[in-house]
Amino acid sequence: MTGMSGGGPGAALQRAAQAVEDVLAALGGGGRGVVVDSPPGAGKSALAVRAAATLADAGEPVMLVAQTNEQVDDLAGRLASSRPDLAVGRLSGGDYVPSARVARHASVTVSTSVPDLAHCPVIAGTAAKWATLRGEQRWPWAIVDEAYQMRSDMLLRVAGRFDAGLFVGDPGQLDPFSTVETGRWLGLTWDPTQSAVPVLLRHNPDLPVHQLPVSWRLPPAAATVVAGAFYPFEPFQAGTAPGQRRLELTTAGFAGGPADEAIELAAGTGWALYELPARHTLRTDAEAVTACAALAARVLERGVVACCEQAPDGAAVTAERIAIGTAHRDQARAVRQALQALRPGLDGITVDTANRLQGREFDLVIVLHPLSGRRDATAFHLEAGRLCVLTSRHRHACIVVARAGIPELLDAHPATEPVHLNVPAKFPDGWEANHAVLAHLRQWRVRAL
Amino acid sequence: MTTLTSLARARAAERGHAEPVCTVRHLHLSDRPLVFVPLTLAGEACAPLAAMIGDDPRAPRLLTVAQPRNRDQRFAFTAELAAAVIPYLEGFSAASETVLAGPGREERTRYCDAPQVLVPGPAAITFTRMLGRSTRFRRTDGPYPVPALVPLLGRWLTFLAEHTEIPGSCLLVAATDALSLHWATGQSPAEDLNLAALTGWISPPAGLTGSQAAAVAEDPLTWPPAGPATDPTFDNEVLAPLMEACDRAAVSGDEPAMRRARLALDQALRSQLIPAWELMWQAVGLLRSLPPGGHVAARWDADKDAFTFHAGHLRDGGPPQPRRDSAVAAARRLARLERLQASYGAQRAFDDPLVMAERRLAGEAFAGRVTAAEPGRVDRSGRRAVLRPRVTVETSDPVLAEEGSVVTSPARPAQEARIVSVSMPGGRPAQVVLELSKGMGRGLTAVAGSVPAPGEQVCYATFHDGYQPPPAFPEPDQTPWTHGGPLQPYVPSDEDAQEAWS
Numbered sequence: 001m002t003g004m005s006g007g008g009p010g011a012a013l014q015r016a017a018q019a020v021e022d023v024l025a026a027l028g029g030g031g032r033g034v035v036v037d038s039p040p041g042a043g044k045s046a047l048a049v050r051a052a053a054t055l056a057d058a059g060e061p062v063m064l065v066a067q068t069n070e071q072v073d074d075l076a077g078r079l080a081s082s083r084p085d086l087a088v089g090r091l092s093g094g095d096y097v098p099s100a101r102v103a104r105h106a107s108v109t110v111s112t113s114v115p116d117l118a119h120c121p122v123i124a125g126t127a128a129k130w131a132t133l134r135g136e137q138r139w140p141w142a143i144v145d146e147a148y149q150m151r152s153d154m155l156l157r158v159a160g161r162f163d164a165g166l167f168v169g170d171p172g173q174l175d176p177f178s179t180v181e182t183g184r185w186l187g188l189t190w191d192p193t194q195s196a197v198p199v200l201l202r203h204n205p206d207l208p209v210h211q212l213p214v215s216w217r218l219p220p221a222a223a224t225v226v227a228g229a230f231y232p233f234e235p236f237q238a239g240t241a242p243g244q245r246r247l248e249l250t251t252a253g254f255a256g257g258p259a260d261e262a263i264e265l266a267a268g269t270g271w272a273l274y275e276l277p278a279r280h281t282l283r284t285d286a287e288a289v290t291a292c293a294a295l296a297a298r299v300l301e302r303g304v305v306a307c308c309e310q311a312p313d314g315a316a317v318t319a320e321r322i323a324i325g326t327a328h329r330d331q332a333r334a335v336r337q338a339l340q341a342l343r344p345g346l347d348g349i350t351v352d353t354a355n356r357l358q359g360r361e362f363d364l365v366i367v368l369h370p371l372s373g374r375r376d377a378t379a380f381h382l383e384a385g386r387l388c389v390l391t392s393r394h395r396h397a398c399i400v401v402a403r404a405g406i407p408e409l410l411d412a413h414p415a416t417e418p419v420h421l422n423v424p425a426k427f428p429d430g431w432e433a434n435h436a437v438l439a440h441l442r443q444w445r446v447r448a449l
Numbered sequence: 450m451t452t453l454t455s456l457a458r459a460r461a462a463e464r465g466h467a468e469p470v471c472t473v474r475h476l477h478l479s480d481r482p483l484v485f486v487p488l489t490l491a492g493e494a495c496a497p498l499a500a501m502i503g504d505d506p507r508a509p510r511l512l513t514v515a516q517p518r519n520r521d522q523r524f525a526f527t528a529e530l531a532a533a534v535i536p537y538l539e540g541f542s543a544a545s546e547t548v549l550a551g552p553g554r555e556e557r558t559r560y561c562d563a564p565q566v567l568v569p570g571p572a573a574i575t576f577t578r579m580l581g582r583s584t585r586f587r588r589t590d591g592p593y594p595v596p597a598l599v600p601l602l603g604r605w606l607t608f609l610a611e612h613t614e615i616p617g618s619c620l621l622v623a624a625t626d627a628l629s630l631h632w633a634t635g636q637s638p639a640e641d642l643n644l645a646a647l648t649g650w651i652s653p654p655a656g657l658t659g660s661q662a663a664a665v666a667e668d669p670l671t672w673p674p675a676g677p678a679t680d681p682t683f684d685n686e687v688l689a690p691l692m693e694a695c696d697r698a699a700v701s702g703d704e705p706a707m708r709r710a711r712l713a714l715d716q717a718l719r720s721q722l723i724p725a726w727e728l729m730w731q732a733v734g735l736l737r738s739l740p741p742g743g744h745v746a747a748r749w750d751a752d753k754d755a756f757t758f759h760a761g762h763l764r765d766g767g768p769p770q771p772r773r774d775s776a777v778a779a780a781r782r783l784a785r786l787e788r789l790q791a792s793y794g795a796q797r798a799f800d801d802p803l804v805m806a807e808r809r810l811a812g813e814a815f816a817g818r819v820t821a822a823e824p825g826r827v828d829r830s831g832r833r834a835v836l837r838p839r840v841t842v843e844t845s846d847p848v849l850a851e852e853g854s855v856v857t858s859p860a861r862p863a864q865e866a867r868i869v870s871v872s873m874p875g876g877r878p879a880q881v882v883l884e885l886s887k888g889m890g891r892g893l894t895a896v897a898g899s900v901p902a903p904g905e906q907v908c909y910a911t912f913h914d915g916y917q918p919p920p921a922f923p924e925p926d927q928t929p930w931t932h933g934g935p936l937q938p939y940v941p942s943d944e945d946a947q948e949a950w951s
Contacts, residue, residue: 032930131920152932153780157922159929180786182614190776190932192783203933282452333812333849340873 012239016214020047023166023210024054027141033165035147035197035209039227039236040392041217041361044168045071048145049078051166055141056086056121063162064124066145069096071359075145076124077101080108089117091125131157138162144196145169146359151176152199153192167197172230172392172428173358174385187422198424213237217361217395219245221270229436230388232428240309245270247364247396248314250303259291259298262446266364266397267304273441276448278405281373284334288373291401291448292324292366293338296349299364306363306396317396319348321363325390326353327370327381335368354389365394369402371434377413382430387437400441407438453807454633462635465658467650471631473801474739477619477749479565483537484509484729486569486722487576489677490517491684495579497526498679498688501722502533506730513718515695515711524595527584531598538564538605542760548750552916563620563749563756566609567733569644569675569725570625574613576677577621581606585769586945600769607770608759614786616793617748620756624732631739635660644728645672651735675725687717742800744914748793768941775939776932777925784920795914799859805908809846814856814910815881817844824900827893836893838885838900839869842907845878850911856883857913861899864888866909883909 020043026034038044048064052075055062064079066072069092076090080102090102090110098110109117114137117123123139127150142162144150148169159165178193185191189202201207215223216239223238247267253260258274266272274295276287299322305314306321326332332351339346350362354370367390370381380386391398415431457468483504490496496517503509510533514526544561548554568574585603587595609621629641634650640663641647649662657665666672669680679688691714698707774782798805798814808814821841828837848871850856856866869882890896901907923929925936 153783153922156776156780156929156932157920159931160923160927165931178783178787179790180614180616180783182786184614184782185774185779188773188779190779192776192780196931200931203931329849330811333847 012214012237016043016212016216016239019210019212019214020050023047024051026208026210027051027055027166028058029208031164031207032204033167033200033207035201035207036166036168036212037171037209037234038168038212039172039215039218039231039234040170040388041215042212042236043214043216044170044212045075045078045145047212048075048143048166048168049082052079052122052143053083053086055143060121060140062122063130063139063142064122064145065127065130065142065150065158066124067127067149069093069126071146072124072126073099073102076108077105079122079124080105086122087120089114089120089123091117091123091129093126093129127154127158130161133161140164141166143168147197148173148195149176149358150196151178151192152190152194152196155196155200156190156192167200169197171197171234172226172385172388174355174383174389183420186420189422202424211236214239216240218392219270219394219396222392222394222398225271225437225440226388226392229433229440230384230392230428244309245396246307247317248305248307250305251301253298253302258446258448259295260302262295262399263299263302263304265444265446266399269444270397271441271444272397272399273445274399274401274448275445276372276401276403278403279373280375281403283328284330285373285403286334288368288401288403289331289334289338292335292368293342293346295366295399295401296322296324296339297342297346300346304364308395317363319346320350322366323350323352323357323360323362323364323393324366324368325357325393326351326368327386329353331368354386357393358389360393361395362393363396365390365398367391367398367400369400369406371406371409372402374409377409377431377434379415379417379430382413382415382434384428384430384433387430387434391437407435410435410438451807452810453803457633458635461633461650461659465635465660466653467632467634467659469631470633470803471739471801472803473742474736475617475630475742475745475797475800475804476622476627476736477565477741477745477752478733478736479562479619482565482567482733483534484567484726484733485534485573485577486675486725486729487573487580487677488679488718488721489576490514491679491681493517495576495583497523497530497580499718499722500526500530501719501726502530504537506727509723509726511715511719511722513711513715515699515714516692520593524584524587524599527580527599527602528596531596531602534566534602535598535605539760540564541756545757548754553918557754557757559750559753559757560760561753563753565619566621567729568621568623569729570642571623572642573675573677574610574621574623577606578610581608581610582772586941601763604763604769605759611770612752612755615755616786616790617796618752618755619749620752624729627736628732631736634663636663643667644675644725644732648728648731648735652731672724673721675728676722679721683717683721688714691717742797744796744800748796768939769945771939772945775925775936776928777922777936781919781922784922788917788919791912792914795910795912798910798912799862799914805859805910808910808912809908812847812849813912814908815842815844815846815848815850815879816906816908817842817846817878817881819843819901819903819905819907820880822900822903824895824902825893834893835886836889836895838889838895840866840883840885840901840907842881842883842909843878844881848873848879848881854911856909856911857915858901858907858909860907861888861901862914864899881909 052062080088088108102108139162142165144167146169147167148171175195211234213236220238220242227236262272262274304317306317307314324335335351457470461468481504486501488499490498498517499513501509512529514522541564545558546561548557550556581603584599587600589597612618612620628647632651645666646663649666650659653659653662694710698710798808819840820843824838826838828835852868865886866883869884871881873879889899928936
């Protein structure tokens with residue numbers, strides 16, 4: 001990482017631009033595909049949009065594949081904004097209602113069938129929709145966004161449609177999962193429960209893999225920690241300089257309780273660990289849930305203003321700019337109920353699980369630590385991607401709510417997953433990543449009373 | 450572990466006997482199951498030592514191997530096992546029935562019943578799979594020939610073991626799995642793998658509590674492990690000397706000594722197997738005491754289809770199951786398993802209010818009372834007027850389902866209910882407004898009883914058990930470049946019998 005720390009935002013900008021140029025040049029290299037690994041908030045979707053426009057300009061029809069309708073709308077909307085002259089097709093399912101982002105562009109045609117979109121050099125749709133196409137039609141290029149969240153069996157269903165592909169994704173986030181637990185395909189290079197990119201790379205080991213080196217979302221205080229814990233082999237740096245992102249509190253916290261202390265610490269340093277006394281609890285730990293809701297409400301009460309490169313004079317951190325992330329759905333539900341019970345007007349705060357927060361961005365994120373209050377550390381709770389998603393959604397600050405004793409819990413539960421033949425070791429190791437994040441958070445600890 | 454099973458386990462620990470977590474039996478039980486209790490030799494991969502097998506509780510058949518490290522004796526044992534298993538399996542192909550076409554299926558003929566093999570625990574299923582893998586590719590001619598029934602048994606065992614991956618399938622069932630599906634004990638799930646302890650919790654002998662019975666079951670002298678692994682002390686102190694005696698007699702060629710040694714070995718192994726044999730039939734009795742769930746018969750029909758298909762495949766001279774799935778076969782199988790998993794979960798919840806209670810606690814379903822109904826509501830906004838009754842359900846369950854999502858009632862599975870609004874005035878209870886479609890007859894008046902009336906208790910779930918067409922995958926010879934390119938057709942060869950590390 002030492003090699004990455006040199007240079008300010010100007011150098012970062014240059015390095016990021018160079019990385020994008022390299023990817024675009026690789027598309028013209030005549031290979032079967034290009035893989036781009038991107039850390040959180042490194043301009044992955046911008047790259048996908050730019051590559052689509054570049055290929056379309058070169059006369060190559062492109063199929064744009066993303067995993068959810070939300071992501072497809074985002075890509076189609078961005079493409080139409082940046083290139084109003086380009087006809088964009090939005091291939092959709094029967095019950096899809098175009099979102100405002102898509103509907104406001106005259107250049108976007110929405111249809112459930114490809115023949116209606118024949119005039120569009122770029123057609124965007126979810127992988128699930130592309131997989132239902134009949135007939136023999138093929139495209140010279142596909143651009144697959146969030147490719148690490150795609151399961152290999154989904155890639156198998158759509159891969160027959162394109163000759164070459166650009167696969168863009170974040171390797172540090174949560175792997176796709178299956179509701180079926182079986183060891184039947186362990187060690188097979190085409191294991192259908194695996195993520196699409198590792199399967200693709202195992203069958204095509206000579207595909208070029210590029211990296212985006214700069215995160216525009218994470219502030220410097222977060223980029224170092226997240227890169228160190230979750231991207232040990234793909235270091236990246238923040239696109240902003242220390243001090244460029246600031247949180248200012250417009251009111252004073254007269255009571256001066258631990259919640260205020262945590263918020264002030266997070267505003268100043270970008271991190272805070274709000275630590276509750278050690279206790280074994282149910283998943284929906286009432287105290288931790290209340291603490292999450294109370295912290296979020298307190299942030300709004302304190303009138304936090306965020307200053308950054310986009311808004312140097314500051315913009316108020318409203319409910320829409322705050323998220324609370326959990327590991328389980330029932331925890332998210334409990335937090336939502338706690339917010340409702342606290343006072344009206346907190347509905348705007350996003351409360352969701354790590355899986356559903358993937359790809360989203362907020363000013364301030366409050367995390368209910370996946371291991372808080374647990375007696376054991378299972379593979380689910382140790383998964384590096386889960387903690388990575390939760391601690392890399394914020395532009396300014398992240399407050400982690402946890403019960404004391406997680407390092408001891410980790411030490412009592414070393415990873416015991418069996419090692420299988422022909423299964424490549426996965427990095428980073430969740431156990432180690434959890435320890436790394438906690439070791440960092442320990443310096444920003446506030447004890448709740 | 451869900452909140453409800455955690456509670457049931459805590460209660461079981463407190464009260465000293467197992468707590469039921471189901472009101473009905475979620476698996477099919479054959480009238481004539483084949484109980485199979487295998488034992489292996491410690492320290493050898495998949496070396497059969499003994500087996501007790503049979504479909505009559507009073508007439509167990511004991512098969513033993515004097516020296517499991519001897520390959521010839523191993524295959525002789527497998528041949529004997531085949532002679533016990535295959536007639537049982539093939540006995541079910543005597544009578545057939547005709548099944549009319551359904552969604553996604555054509556009209557077909559299938560056998561009226563299918564075999565059911567019961568083993569003590571999941572480790573025995575693994576053993577079955579391994580024994581199948583080590584025998585199904587064996588040749589009956591050439592350098593190391595085996596008896597003709599051996600590869601056939603291997604293919605049947607592979608079929609049975611692979612079929613256990615299918616959720617709700619009952620062709621091969623582990624007794625501990627079946628029991629812990631229906632009862633929660635006051636011990637950990639790992640301890641539930643001990644069949645003696647588990648049955649002790651569920652039905653303790655007179656004068657003992659469940660926890661006491663489970664403690665007694667920990668003594669391997671009274672309750673030898675139900676296999677496939679044997680008790681290490683038995684191995685050291687009983688089995689090793691007896692096996693040595695057999696070896697000595699074999700070397701010296703002393704026939705009477707050999708007979709004596711075999712007899713002693715058989716008796717020792719019988720003493721290890723008889724307790725598990727009796728427990729197996731006790732487990733069958735415990736499970737029979739529960740009434741079957743509503744969807745059990747339909748799932749058994751699917752098992753009958755699978756059995757019929759495999760029997761036909763063998764009869765037509767099809768190749769043995771390949772060692773590993775191709776990319777397309779794996780993806781197809783995963784899609785099928787995921788579909789069946791969802792459907793099994795829904796069926797269990799629809800059959801059993803206790804299972805539904807777990808899903809309600811997780812916010813996946815809600816139950817309550819109908820407080821208002823508009824059975825005659827007609828939607829005239831579209832091209833043609835359609836009947837769209839609305840009902841309001843008051844529930845104190847947590848409702849996670851979002852507006853616009855479709856929910857299904859177990860009482861009216863063919864009916865679709867779309868959530869119009871969820872309001873929680875001051876918290877609980879929530880008022881959920883539902884708009885109904887389908888399942889109300891033709892025309893603009895609902896058939897009597899098809900729309901829930903005010904006061905009726907209803908339950909709605911976010912999951913359902915409807916038919917979904919299987920997803921489309923490329924043909925194996927069209928496997929794309931991302932997954933290794935087109936597949937070469939499978940040709941069985943002698944190499945198949947080799948393991949990757951051998």
